[in-house]
Amino acid sequence: MADSNPETHVIDFRAAEHLLAARDPRGAVKLLDSVIAAHPENTAARLLRARAFFAAAQLRPAQLEFELVLEREPDNAFAHFALGRTFERSGQTAQATRHFRLAAALDPKPEYLRAAGFDTRN
Numbered sequence: 115m116a117d118s119n120p121e122t123h124v125i126d127f128r129a130a131e132h133l134l135a136a137r138d139p140r141g142a143v144k145l146l147d148s149v150i151a152a153h154p155e156n157t158a159a160r161l162l163r164a165r166a167f168f169a170a171a172q173l174r175p176a177q178l179e180f181e182l183v184l185e186r187e188p189d190n191a192f193a194h195f196a197l198g199r200t201f202e203r204s205g206q207t208a209q210a211t212r213h214f215r216l217a218a219a220l221d222p223k224p225e226y227l228r229a230a231g232f233d234t235r236n
Contacts, residue, residue, distance in 0.1 A: 123149045127159055134162065139169035157186050161193060168196065173204045191221035198229060 126149050130142040146163040153159060164179030180197035183190060198213035211230070218230035 118148060118152060123152055127162070130162055130166070134166050134169060137169070139166040142166040143170065143172075155186075157183055161190075164193075165196065168200055168203075171203075173200055176200050177204075189220055191217045191223075191226065194220065195226050195229065 126145045130145040130149075133139070133142040133145065143163055143166045146159055146166065149159045150156065150163060160179050161183050164176050164183060167173075167176035167179060177197065177200050180193050180200060183193045184197065187193065194213045195217035198210045198217060201207070201210035201213065214226065214230040215232075218226040218232050
């Protein structure tokens, strides 16, 4: 996009959120690629792209994005939880459990506690 600027990046980010909500993760990734190319430090864009990769069943790219987010924000409970789901979906249960437990320790949401095996209620 020749006329790329911060305003168009915000528009692309918001449009990518809507595409992901509308179950078009590949479209979201395509929009986010230009945002991240211009702003590689933008953790929110990377987290959204990781979610889009996950929704598109592109597990390795999702894993790499979630890990990058966690390098920058090691206390991001959602990123730990989502990385755990990514590992779980790819059959890596030990890694999944580790991240589920970290997510639950950082934020004791019921969903995180259940995934970590800490919630004894059904």
